[in-house]
Amino acid sequence: MAATPVPPASSASAGPVVRVLIVDDHPVVREGLRGMLESDPAITVAGEAGSGEEAVVRSAALAPDVVLMDLRMPGGDGVSATTRILAARPEIRVIVLTTYENDQDIVRAVEAGAAGYLLKDTSRADLLAAIISATRGETVLSPSVATRLVTRMRAPATETLSRRETEVLSLVGQGLTNAEIGRALFISETTVKTHLLRVFTKLGVSDRTAAVTTALARGLL
CATH class of the missing domain: 1.10.10.10 (Winged helix-like DNA-binding domain superfamily/Winged helix DNA-binding domain)
Structure with a gap:
C-alpha cells in the first residue's frame, strides 16, 4: 500500500466542517488534541472516548467523519475498536495515532481498515492535513510507517511453512x-x-x- 503525500494544512479549505472523535485513554492527550484540532476552522471535535469500547459506542452515536484512534488502551485495543466501528459505519475514516510503529501493529491496523497510521510526534500541520486527506478517501501514513509497510510487503519470506x-x-x-x-x-x-x-x-x-x-x-x- 502506497502512502498519499500529506499536503500542507489549510484552514481555508472549502467544504463542510470535518467532525472528529478523539480516542485516547489519557485525558491530557485528548485535551491537547482537542486544542490542536479546533484551532483549524475546517475541523471540529464531535466528542472524546477513553477506551476502545467507549469509542465504538460514541462512534455509533455521533457518526463522526474521522476517528483519531489510540492503539493500546484498557477496555479494548484500537485495532479491535476499528474493526467494530467500520463494521457498523464503513463510511467513517479511522486514523491510528500512536507512539508504536512495529510491523505487527501497522499491518493489523491496515487490515482492520484504518485509513491512516500516524505517530504522536506528527506535527500539527501534518495531522490537520491528514484528517482532511482521509475524508477525501486518501491513505495517510507517517513517512517511517510507509517505509516499514512497503518494505515488509515487498520482502520475500525468509522462512517457509511446512x-x-x-x-x-x-x-x-x-x-x-x-x-x-x-x-x-x-x-x-x-x-x-x-x-x-x-x-x-x-x-x-x-x-x-x-x-x-x-x-x-x-x-x-
Whole structure:
C-alpha cells in the first residue's frame, strides 16, 4: 500500500466542517488534541472516548467523519475498536495515532481498515492535513510507517511453512481452538501446539493473531 503525500494544512479549505472523535485513554492527550484540532476552522471535535469500547459506542452515536484512534488502551485495543466501528459505519475514516510503529501493529491496523497510521510526534500541520486527506478517501501514513509497510510487503519470506504448519495456521485463522484443530487434522492438541510454536519462531511473532496476520502479509496463507 502506497502512502498519499500529506499536503500542507489549510484552514481555508472549502467544504463542510470535518467532525472528529478523539480516542485516547489519557485525558491530557485528548485535551491537547482537542486544542490542536479546533484551532483549524475546517475541523471540529464531535466528542472524546477513553477506551476502545467507549469509542465504538460514541462512534455509533455521533457518526463522526474521522476517528483519531489510540492503539493500546484498557477496555479494548484500537485495532479491535476499528474493526467494530467500520463494521457498523464503513463510511467513517479511522486514523491510528500512536507512539508504536512495529510491523505487527501497522499491518493489523491496515487490515482492520484504518485509513491512516500516524505517530504522536506528527506535527500539527501534518495531522490537520491528514484528517482532511482521509475524508477525501486518501491513505495517510507517517513517512517511517510507509517505509516499514512497503518494505515488509515487498520482502520475500525468509522462512517457509511446512504443509502441516500451513494447515494448522489456516485453521487458526478460521477461529478454531487448538483442540478443534487437533480433531480436524486427526492429531493431538500437543502436536498442534508444537506446530504453532514452530510457526511463531519462523515468523518472529509471539501470538496466534500476529502469526495469521504476518503469514497473510507475506503471502504464506
